[in-house]
Amino acid sequence: MGYQPPAQRLKKKDYDSELERLQIELVKLQEWIKQEELKVVVIFEGRDAAGKGGVIKRITEKLNPRVCRVVALPKPTEKERTQWYFQRYVAHLPAGGEMVLFDRSWYNRAGVEKVMGFCTDDEYEEFLRSCPEFERMLERSGIILLKYWFSVSDEEQEKRFLERINTPIKRWKFSPMDLESRSRWAAYSEAKDKMFAYTDTKQCPWWVVDADTKKKARINCISHLLSQIPYEEIDYPKIELPDVNKEGYIRAPEDDQTFVPDLFSDDADDDSE
Numbered sequence: 001m002g003y004q005p006p007a008q009r010l011k012k013k014d015y016d017s018e019l020e021r022l023q024i025e026l027v028k029l030q031e032w033i034k035q036e037e038l039k040v041v042v043i044f045e046g047r048d049a050a051g052k053g054g055v056i057k058r059i060t061e062k063l064n065p066r067v068c069r070v071v072a073l074p075k076p077t078e079k080e081r082t083q084w085y086f087q088r089y090v091a092h093l094p095a096g097g098e099m100v101l102f103d104r105s106w107y108n109r110a111g112v113e114k115v116m117g118f119c120t121d122d123e124y125e126e127f128l129r130s131c132p133e134f135e136r137m138l139e140r141s142g143i144i145l146l147k148y149w150f151s152v153s154d155e156e157q158e159k160r161f162l163e164r165i166n167t168p169i170k171r172w173k174f175s176p177m178d179l180e181s182r183s184r185w186a187a188y189s190e191a192k193d194k195m196f197a198y199t200d201t202k203q204c205p206w207w208v209v210d211a212d213t214k215k216k217a218r219i220n221c222i223s224h225l226l227s228q229i230p231y232e233e234i235d236y237p238k239i240e241l242p243d244v245n246k247e248g249y250i251r252a253p254e255d256d257q258t259f260v261p262d263l264f265s266d267d268a269d270d271d272s273e
Helices: 012-036 052-060 112-116 121-140 154-166 176-183 185-199 214-228
Strands: 039-046 068-071 098-103 143-151 206-210
Touching: 012 052, 012 098, 012 214, 039 052, 052 068, 052 098, 052 214, 112 121, 112 176, 112 185, 121 143, 121 185, 143 214, 176 185, 206 214
Parallel strands: 039 098, 039 143, 068 098, 143 206
Antiparallel strands: none
16 A cells, blocks of 8 residues: 555644534535525444544534434333334434434444344344335435444543543443443444445445544544535625614613522623624
8 A cells, every 4th residue: 555654643723723614614514404405314323432422512513403403312112112113213304404413323223232132133134124225215305314433442442431430520421331332342343244234335335433533533524524415605695783772661670680699700701602
């Protein structure tokens, strides 16, 4: 392959600058999706602690939740277990003018359900056969479908697990399922390989994100997402704010209202947007 120059380290100021630029582009994409009534589905899968939630947070941070929403379904109810497997996911698909981000998706059956024994072998095999056709059906209906797999090394995953365990604000992220996933690492790897063999199709390919470095993974994934959907910046008319008409209004006494206690002086820095 010849000489490969080492990848440059992503400095914080460069990351912040590039993320801001990408988030501006995401807003442009959002407005284009709304205007053109596009239907977009983005799937985020990968091992536990691979960084899926981090990139989803950066994508949605500046967007309108009425246009771009996140779907992270809990385990199915007893009723949902009797339904067609894809049924509860179909209910969350986008209408025209919407983008839906699936934080885990119907691929639960190809991963955790298979490895943990939450589905039968017949149900698993049927999923592998029917999933590619289901996704082709979505695309034929006009849905733009993107699938991202976040790949993280064993060493980095262990580091993040330890951080979750020992950091109070992250402890909630660690679950008993995380412990099970470590003890069944080989089974998860085999399930992932088989999932790719069946569902990494020409029409709906898997895009693998190297997620060992969180910030690089976020920049790379968002950049790729933007490159996959042609969009244009919408030219909005200039808006001039009219004067506020306060004629005839008498404000109620402030003593009649209950205020939140003020913990800072009025000269505190205001970093609000």
